[in-house]
Amino acid sequence: MKEGQQNLIDFMRQESDKILAQVITHIGLTFTSLIIAILIGLPLGILIARHKPLAVPVLGFAGIIQTIPSIALLGFLIPILGIGAKPAIFALFLYALLPIIRNAYTGITEVDPVITEAAKAMGMTYWQILFKVEFPLAMPVILAGIRTATVINVGVATLASLIAAGGLGEFIFGGISLNNTNMILAGAIPSALLAIIFDFLLSRVQHINFKKARIGRVTTSVAVIIAGLALFYLIPSAYAGKLTAGFTPEFMGRRDGDLGLREKYGLKIHTVVISDAIMYKAAFEKHLDVISGYSTDGRLKAFDLVVLKDDKHIFPPYYAAPIVSDGALKQFPQLEKTLNMLSGKITDSIMTELNYRVDYLHQSPEKVAQDFLIAKQLYQQPRNANNQGTVRIGSKIFGEQYILAAMYAMLIKGYTNYNVSTKTGLGGTKICFDALINNQIDVYPEYTGTGLLVMLQAPPQITDTLVLDKQKVYNYVKQQFKTKYAISWLIPIGFNNAYALMMRKKQAESLNIKTISDLTRYLESK
Amino acid sequence: MIKVENLSKNFGAVNAVDDISFDVAEGEKLILLGTSGCGKTTTLKMINRLIEPTAGKIKVNGESIDQQSPEQLRRGIGYVLQNTGLFPHYTVAENIAVVAQLLRWDKKRIADRIHELMQKLHLPAGYLDVYPNQLSGGQQQRVGLARALMADPPVLLMDEPFGALDPVTRFKIRKEFKDLDELKRKTIVMVTHDVQEAFDLADRICLMDKGRIVQNGTPAELLFKPADDFVIEFLKEQRLQLEFKAVCVSDLWEMLPSISLKEQTANISSHITVWEALEILTAQHKKALSVIRPENKEIKTITFDQLMHTFYQYQNNKTV
Ligand SMILES: Nc1ncnc2c1ncn2[C@@H]1O[C@H](COP(=O)(O)OP(=O)(O)OP(=O)(O)O)[C@@H](O)[C@H]1O
Numbered sequence: 001m002k003e004g005q006q007n008l009i010d011f012m013r014q015e016s017d018k019i020l021a022q023v024i025t026h027i028g029l030t031f032t033s034l035i036i037a038i039l040i041g042l043p044l045g046i047l048i049a050r051h052k053p054l055a056v057p058v059l060g061f062a063g064i065i066q067t068i069p070s071i072a073l074l075g076f077l078i079p080i081l082g083i084g085a086k087p088a089i090f091a092l093f094l095y096a097l098l099p100i101i102r103n104a105y106t107g108i109t110e111v112d113p114v115i116t117e118a119a120k121a122m123g124m125t126y127w128q129i130l131f132k133v134e135f136p137l138a139m140p141v142i143l144a145g146i147r148t149a150t151v152i153n154v155g156v157a158t159l160a161s162l163i164a165a166g167g168l169g170e171f172i173f174g175g176i177s178l179n180n181t182n183m184i185l186a187g188a189i190p191s192a193l194l195a196i197i198f199d200f201l202l203s204r205v206q207h208i209n210f211k212k213a214r215i216g217r218v219t220t221s222v223a224v225i226i227a228g229l230a231l232f233y234l235i236p237s238a239y240a241g242k243l244t245a246g247f248t249p250e251f252m253g254r255r256d257g258d259l260g261l262r263e264k265y266g267l268k269i270h271t272v273v274i275s276d277a278i279m280y281k282a283a284f285e286k287h288l289d290v291i292s293g294y295s296t297d298g299r300l301k302a303f304d305l306v307v308l309k310d311d312k313h314i315f316p317p318y319y320a321a322p323i324v325s326d327g328a329l330k331q332f333p334q335l336e337k338t339l340n341m342l343s344g345k346i347t348d349s350i351m352t353e354l355n356y357r358v359d360y361l362h363q364s365p366e367k368v369a370q371d372f373l374i375a376k377q378l379y380q381q382p383r384n385a386n387n388q389g390t391v392r393i394g395s396k397i398f399g400e401q402y403i404l405a406a407m408y409a410m411l412i413k414g415y416t417n418y419n420v421s422t423k424t425g426l427g428g429t430k431i432c433f434d435a436l437i438n439n440q441i442d443v444y445p446e447y448t449g450t451g452l453l454v455m456l457q458a459p460p461q462i463t464d465t466l467v468l469d470k471q472k473v474y475n476y477v478k479q480q481f482k483t484k485y486a487i488s489w490l491i492p493i494g495f496n497n498a499y500a501l502m503m504r505k506k507q508a509e510s511l512n513i514k515t516i517s518d519l520t521r522y523l524e525s526k
Numbered sequence: 527m528i529k530v531e532n533l534s535k536n537f538g539a540v541n542a543v544d545d546i547s548f549d550v551a552e553g554e555k556l557i558l559l560g561t562s563g564c565g566k567t568t569t570l571k572m573i574n575r576l577i578e579p580t581a582g583k584i585k586v587n588g589e590s591i592d593q594q595s596p597e598q599l600r601r602g603i604g605y606v607l608q609n610t611g612l613f614p615h616y617t618v619a620e621n622i623a624v625v626a627q628l629l630r631w632d633k634k635r636i637a638d639r640i641h642e643l644m645q646k647l648h649l650p651a652g653y654l655d656v657y658p659n660q661l662s663g664g665q666q667q668r669v670g671l672a673r674a675l676m677a678d679p680p681v682l683l684m685d686e687p688f689g690a691l692d693p694v695t696r697f698k699i700r701k702e703f704k705d706l707d708e709l710k711r712k713t714i715v716m717v718t719h720d721v722q723e724a725f726d727l728a729d730r731i732c733l734m735d736k737g738r739i740v741q742n743g744t745p746a747e748l749l750f751k752p753a754d755d756f757v758i759e760f761l762k763e764q765r766l767q768l769e770f771k772a773v774c775v776s777d778l779w780e781m782l783p784s785i786s787l788k789e790q791t792a793n794i795s796s797h798i799t800v801w802e803a804l805e806i807l808t809a810q811h812k813k814a815l816s817v818i819r820p821e822n823k824e825i826k827t828i829t830f831d832q833l834m835h836t837f838y839q840y841q842n843n844k845t846v
């Protein structure tokens with residue numbers, strides 16, 4: 001425990017620049033969207049308080065938006081608004097709308113009609129009644145709505161990192177996919193603190209005695225504070241470089257990733273963090289210029305991207321093979337043989353093709369898996385004699401892994417009497433691996449390079465001697481996993497799904513960039 | 527001062543106010559009296575256009591009320607509500623100043639006028655900066671009245687101004703209200719369903735039922751020349767007390783025995799009501815009371831029994 005705490009503090013100190021930048025972005029996202037939500041939500045709330053028939057549709061609509069899962073909402077917005085701050089702010093704005101509209105509506109509606117009638121009888125005009133009477137009396141309720149919206153926004157803004165809008169989600173999601181607790185906490189703690197601090201500050205404002213403090217003064221000061229916080233955000237966008245890179249949270253934290261690029265190549269590029277689900281499309285649509293992809297990804301072809309040559313070899317070979325706990329091999333004697341039925345059967349181009357069908361043509365992984373097995377005459381009808389235990393198959397959260405998991409499930413059902421349960425979509429490498437170690441799953445497909453650098457964290461002296469040779473890497477991880485973790489690497493499936501940097505073919509050609517070193521040089525020129 | 531002609535108001539199928547007409551002379555206090563839901567409030571609110579009539583005309587000071595904007599009109603008419611309707615987020619001073627602010631008076635003028643009203647309404651100056659919820663019901667009602675009087679409007683509309691008060695406070699405020707010189711000059715239309723209150727304050731009473739005026743007359747006329755059975759029925763319960771209140775000692779003057787004790791000087795005017803005279807006699811345990819008729823300085827000394835006797839005589843003459 002002590003060690004863990006020490007590490008967290010070290011980590012935060014070491015990454016303090018990044019944390020600060022993320023906090024700034026986070027605050028900026030939260031408050032820019034909040035301002036827009038207030039500017040639109042308040043008048044709308046007042047409008048529906050005045051025209052009651054509009055209340056049901058408006059509140060209903062805002063309520064429905066609220067129920068759309070945040071990730072899905074962000075997904076919907078990308079085709080319209082692209083990636084980055086714009087869709088993130090828009091989504092946050094939508095989430096902030098409901099509490100603001102609803103509370104403005106409630107606040108105004110709850111003002112005692114006797115009081116508004118008195119105001120009218122004294123000779124106040126429509127607007128005088130609104131600003132001198134209704135608005136101040138509704139103020140505590142309106143502020144409560146703004147407070148709720150702020151807290152919601154601080155939370156949802158963590159998801160902005162999935163669409164390259166930055167914020168504390170970069171660490172949170174990077175940490176989740178690498179299972180790096182310090183990294184998760186370095187994002188989660190500041191974002192929790194932000195929520196608590198803003199909630200507290202707004203609760204102070206809310207309890208200001210509105211009778212004593214003049215309404216105008218309070219409103220302006222709140223407006224100035226919020227606008228100030230939003231402006232805060234515009235500062236970092238000043239450093240946008242020539243090209244923009246979009247890397248996945250996992251890539252950001254890996255040695256065969258952003259760390260290696262900076263260390264070995266000295267690559268300095270303006271980088272945003274983005275989820276791999278939308279990364280390829282974003283590159284295709286020119287929101288990004290360089291992305292971290294997988295060499296067998298089907299979208300490489302679909303979006304006309306090229307892989308930059310890794311001339312300094314930071315990416316080791318990534319031959320895929322099922323890895324199985326030794327316990328499971330004992331418990332299911334026929335498992336090894338069955339899993340090895342795929343070995344050597346899938347080449348790079350076949351895998352790319354299969355991925356293409358899932359990632360781009362949106363066919364289901366099961367269908368793609370079944371079609372393939374049938375074509376290779378490996379498919380057999382399930383035996384449905386499931387009386388010898390259940391094999392638990394895991395997979396990481398991308399198409400290729402889903403396909404492989406589906407194939408293994410079909411093979412086991414067709415050739416053995418074991419039952420199968422699949423646990424697909426495990427967030428990241430470390431999560432999958434920990435599930436295997438902790439006996440939550442029995443098998444999942446892994447890549448030799450990932451085993452080498454992420455799990456084993458092999459020191460540079462060793463990796464330097466291995467990287468060029470796929471067999472050496474395989475032997476090394478196989479032997480190390482056996483002794484360290486009691487996990488077996490079965491025979492590789494055949495394809496090498498390497499990490500790679502990619503660019504649009506046209507752009508790479510026109511800039512004459514073929515290797516990562518070319519890219520580094522191009523960025524350094526001028 | 528106020529002229530209401532063939533005024534009607536329908537809320538859907540409900541005829542809240544049904545073709546009523548009445549006049550209020552300058553300085554007159556007209557009371558709209560009637561059972562709950564008979565259209566009193568609706569009538570009152572049509573005068574300052576809080577409600578627009580379905581049909582009919584209203585003139586204030588000879589001018590039709592739709593000649594000016596409703597805001598302009600309302601700033602010139604004082605309005606007092608049953609539940610005070612004070613602004614909870616304004617201090618007492620700010621509440622009182624509302625209309626003057628809307629009329630853009632300068633600071634000094636506002637401060638002076640507030641000061642004047644606070645004194646007249648027996649509100650301590652220390653209350654200027656407190657909020658309405660820190661005041662008692664009676665004090666709130668006084669502030670409500672001060673707010674209505676701020677710009678010294680010639681016309682005052684009051685909707686059950688004492689309705690929310692307990693009987694003791696209510697009686698006390700009503701008395702202060704009667705004695706307030708500012709109010710004596712005003713033309714007032716006031717709504718109540720309290721018969722005692724109506725007889726206590728009214729120059730004339732409009733007794734309403736189901737949106738119509740059943741009778742429009744002085745308190746004495748309602749008592750002694752009731753238009754129909756509804757009026758008799760309406761006043762029955764409190765009839766005796768009302769009659770004492772509706773008749774002044776001077777009304778009985780000729781019928782009272784002319785006894786005056788020479789050594790006595792009278793400082794009580796014969797314009798007090800019989801009820802008040804009886805009150806003084808019983809409260810002060812006096813055998814007899816000397817009253818002076820201001821018109822000819824004649825003084826009469828009367829006992830309780832003589833006054834009662836004469837009153838019943840008078841009543842018999844009236845109703846026959
Ligand atoms: N805004 C409205 N919409 C519909 N009906 C109304 C409205 N205002 C008043 N009414 C109806 O009009 C009638 C007269 O109402 P009004 O308020 O004038 O009565 P009131 O004599 O003041 O009664 P109370 O002594 O209870 O205050 C009632 O039947 C009432 O229900």
Ligand SMILES: [Mg+2]
Pocket residue numbers: 566567568685717
């Ligand atoms: Mg009423």
